[in-house]
Amino acid sequence: xxxxxxxxxxxxxxLPPSGIRRFFDxxxxxxxxxxxGVGEPDFVTPWNIRDETIASIEDGYTSYTANPGLLELRxxxxxxxxxxxxIEYNPENQIIVTIGASQxxxxxxxxxxxxxxxVLIIEPAFVSYPxxxxxxxxxxxxxxxxxxxxxxxTPEQIEAAITDRTKAILICSPNNPTGTFLNKADLxxxxxxAMKHNLVVITDEIYAELTYDEEYTSMASIPGMYERxxxxxxxxxxxxxxxxxxxxxxxxxxxxxxxxKIHQYTTMCAPHMLQHGxxxxxxxxxxxxxxxxxxxxxxxxxxxxxLNDIGLDCxxxxxxxxxxxxxxxxxxxxxxxxxxxxxxxxVAVVPGNAFGKSGEGYIRCSYATxxxxxxxxxxxxxxxxxxxxxxxxxxxxxx
Numbered sequence: 001x002x003x004x005x006x007x008x009x010x011x012x013x014x015l016p017p018s019g020i021r022r023f024f025d026x027x028x029x030x031x032x033x034x035x036x037g038v039g040e041p042d043f044v045t046p047w048n049i050r051d052e053t054i055a056s057i058e059d060g061y062t063s064y065t066a067n068p069g070l071l072e073l074r075x076x077x078x079x080x081x082x083x084x085x086x087i088e089y090n091p092e093n094q095i096i097v098t099i100g101a102s103q104x105x106x107x108x109x110x111x112x113x114x115x116x117x118x119v120l121i122i123e124p125a126f127v128s129y130p131x132x133x134x135x136x137x138x139x140x141x142x143x144x145x146x147x148x149x150x151x152x153x154t155p156e157q158i159e160a161a162i163t164d165r166t167k168a169i170l171i172c173s174p175n176n177p178t179g180t181f182l183n184k185a186d187l188x189x190x191x192x193x194a195m196k197h198n199l200v201v202i203t204d205e206i207y208a209e210l211t212y213d214e215e216y217t218s219m220a221s222i223p224g225m226y227e228r229x230x231x232x233x234x235x236x237x238x239x240x241x242x243x244x245x246x247x248x249x250x251x252x253x254x255x256x257x258x259x260x261k262i263h264q265y266t267t268m269c270a271p272h273m274l275q276h277g278x279x280x281x282x283x284x285x286x287x288x289x290x291x292x293x294x295x296x297x298x299x300x301x302x303x304x305x306x307l308n309d310i311g312l313d314c315x316x317x318x319x320x321x322x323x324x325x326x327x328x329x330x331x332x333x334x335x336x337x338x339x340x341x342x343x344x345x346x347v348a349v350v351p352g353n354a355f356g357k358s359g360e361g362y363i364r365c366s367y368a369t370x371x372x373x374x375x376x377x378x379x380x381x382x383x384x385x386x387x388x389x390x391x392x393x394x395x396x397x398x399x
């Protein structure tokens with residue numbers, strides 16, 4: 001029998017599979033499952049965006065574009081970043097349209113990292129971050145946070161993790177999986193450390209439009225940070241365009257041009273017709289984004305209150321569409337809780353340890369689903385918790 005490991009990269013062999021997908025592969029084969037897992041809007045892409053894309057195909061826009069994307073789209077991205085966050089990027093040479101924000105992250109790591117150089121990742125963190133750093137030849141260094149501090153990282157924690165191999169800090173605000181929002185004061189503290197130690201900051205701002213209580217600040221707008229910040233964003237979450245796989249990166253010219261070299265050889269360009277849809281989204285999608293945001297906020301308020309009412313301690317997230325309740329009082333690990341909840345009540349959630357060690361003792365629940373589904377999920381989860389208490393009482397009696 002052939003040993004295929006002899007043909008494969010050791011880096012790839014050692015990569016663990018996604019902790020998110022495993023549960024939903026199981027859930028997809030079950031009936032009557034309520035999924036609170038996959039981080040995807042439950043809205044369909046607004047019709048005007050779809051209509052513009054269909055029209056572009058009918059008009060014959062099916063060829064390659066320039067490697068960094070249509071200049072018209074890059075101009076709209078530049079306008080958006082300037083108008084919304086007060087950061088100016090030249091559409092000619094500072095912006096690349098990518099295959100989702102994920103490719104932008106991949107390009108950033110590969111353009112920055114020499115073998116063994118380190119990236120500080122604030123945990124809990126999206127599952128792909130450490131893997132992408134490893135695939136780029138770097139070393140991910142997790143910096144854990146806790147619910148006691150609202151899952152916000154402190155400057156002292158960052159300082160303690162820095163070594164002479166540290167190259168960059170990766171932040172995501174609002175955060176996936178916790179929903180934690182970093183305001184201007186929080187960002188200024190991180191910026192101070194980055195400038196002090198001459199580090200690059202890669203900021204994943206894919207949920208920037210989905211913030212509910214405070215005004216969003218982009219890291220590149222903090223004084224002294226424009227020159228050392230890589231801003232990553234996209235259309236998936238705010239515009240309900242996950243399957244379109246369109247993102248973008250904006251950064252200083254030397255960094256963008258380095259990323260463009262990789263993009264040219266590996267991807268060529270994002271699909272032509274989809275870029276026309278993205279132009280329409282930026283020009284005429286603001287009202288739909290606001291509508292979806294209002295709906296998410298109502299659901300956030302419902303699920304946070306409900307989880308706390310049934311006995312799962314849950315902080316109020318400032319953005320995105322996730323809650324990250326503690327399940328420590330059940331005595332189960334994150335994986336045990338998720339497995340038992342799926343098996344007994346057919347509610348799919350993601351175990352917190354999928355997002356790093358500091359996620360153990362928590363579960364991620366997405367509220368990007370209908371209010372009816374959320375209400376039923378809470379009923380099932382409460383029933384599950386009650387069954388755990390009964391089981392504990394039975395065990396106590398048996399002893």
